Amino acid sequence: MGSIVFAPHIPLTLLWILVGLAALFTTYGFTARARGTWARGLAFLALLLALANPLLVQERREPLRDVAVIVVDHTQSMDINGRRGEADKVAADLKSRLQREPNLDVKMVTVTTNPAGEDTGTQAFTALNSALADVSPSRVAGAFLVTDGEVHDVPAKSRLAPVHAVIVGKRGENDRKLTVVDAVRYTIVGQQATIVVRVDDLGGGEGGIAQVKVRIDGADAGSADVVLGRNTPLQIDVGHEGESVVELEAEPGPSELTLQNNRAVVSINGVRDRLRVLLISGEPNAGERVWRSFLKGDPSVDLVHFTILRPPEKLDSTPLNQLALIVFPSRELFQDKLDAFDLVIFDRYGEHGILPLGYYQNLAGYVANGGALLVSAGPEFAGFGSIYRTPLSAVLPAQPTGDVIAKPFKPQLTTEGLAHPVTQGLSGAIGQNGQPSWGRWFRMIGAQKVHGETVMSGPSDKPLLVLDRVEKGRVAELLSDQGWLWARGFDGGGPQTELLRRLAHWLMKEPELEEEKLTAAIAGGELSVVRRTMAKEPSPVTVTKPSGQTVSLPLTKSEPGIWRGVVKADELGLYRATDGKLSAVAAAGPLNPKEVADMRATDRLLQPIVEQSGGGIAWAADGMPEIRRISRSRRMAGDGWMGIAENKASRVVSVDQSPLLPPWLGLLLLLGTLMLAWRVEGR
Known part of the structure; x- marks a missing residue:
């Protein structure tokens, strides 16, 4: 030329x-x-x-060789009814036919689900554009999308032409779908949260009732009947602060493709309104200020504090109106309003006849019904005025021996204490030579454990801090009144504030401080399962993937009381882990991903872009169309055939x-x- x-x-x-x-x-x-x-x-x-x-x-x-691209959908919606295998066969057949064309290169790319990414769904056109990033537009002969049609990045217009689609699946498929229409993100602990759900039989008729099961943090929370095709509010009880994972599952419909979109997950954060704490100090003491400062320093705590300044056995001529502004309201505190308190603390309190024995019985019943009691004991606990000599002894885990041990010692974590979340990892617990680096105490009350767990000990391994569960409630006994020495920094001090915080929150059932707990989290494409237990070895854990596939997960001990296991999270949706008693859930990607929202095969989403590009749509179930190599024109497909352009490009x-x-x-x-x-x- x-x-x-x-x-x-x-x-x-x-x-x-x-x-x-x-x-x-x-x-x-x-x-x-x-x-x-x-x-x-x-x-x-x-x-x-x-x-x-x-x-x-x-x-x-x-002359330059033309390029044709085949995009194969391997996302999660292709895992049902053998779609992925059928798509691979179609793609292999297409590739074989195209490779027989002269002067034509064929590229094949796959689109997969990214569990760790954003909720982008099937990104077929993103994969197509990436495959052609280094190819001149004059060399592009065409593209073929082998998919079920559920593509979520379809552009309004495409400069690439032609674009053909081969739909894998069956026409007119029916499937039941559960949708969360609206849900609150925060609610007050103890109140109900509203979740609005909708159940639709896609492709089926309208009307009828579907049962929706509810699980909260893996535990069964009942069910509700939902009218098909109608928004229905569900009331969910939020029983603890922090995140509550609510699972909703609609019963299978008359015709189902998959049960993956019958499930949805909602995360609700429980927020405590105000915590009410009753602190009774039996007498003024050095540790009283520590308790008061700790509780008053928390803005979410309403503290009611009484100090017994003059017990009945103390005889003096001081008028009552010069000792206190009000009379000790024992009836109001221990009968009328006892259930209004989240935590009751007895700080060096002895039985002096101030409270009738019936009030101690009320307090024992308060604990059994879900209340929390903390006893910080001093010498009075070892004598005849010990509250252990009252009906309250039924819920106390340690019985005093009558001894008062007065000598320097450093509190030690027991084997149970190294594993218990209240004391595990306390700063200074293990210093040089394996001994604690915190300061000494100088007095503790001799006692023997009756039940519960001893997490801290004193001289001769005597129990110092004992924790116990009593029916629905919890009790803690601290058998020393010397903790204030840590707060004052004596002998190097110690983690007084952290210990009291953990102790109070464990008593009030803070989920993060449960000693028997199973948690699951997804990061970096992996599901990490953590089992906290006081047992020597945890039970086996089974992981159920979103598709229903189960995997047995071995756990390895990482530190005292904590066992961990990891499994690959290669599917979008909800993963469930259980050891038979405890359950945990974790979501890969968004809680309710686009990928499983509608899993019916369809040509509706791709129809506009295919027509605009001059391409065509074929269903694999109808047989593969003929492939023709023709000159570029506005229409590159017809009845029973799909065309690829002969560009005759050169350099x-x-x-x-x-x-x-x-x-x-x-x-x-x-x-x-x-x-x-x-x-x-x-x-």
């Missing part, structure tokens, strides 16, 4: 000026009927051609240039035309 180009010896602007002047003079000559004007015009032409320097350019081109390999008017020839031509003009004018 050759072409003529000009490479002027002078600037192009000057050349055009000369052309204009030559045209002007020549035109004037013809107008004035001057002799030899045509000969002078030839001379001007010869001069201008010589200055314009015409070149003959010859290019040598090499320049080399360029040869040769002058059409060599200098010697230009000079000769110019002289010849000048002589011709002179001769014509001389006649």
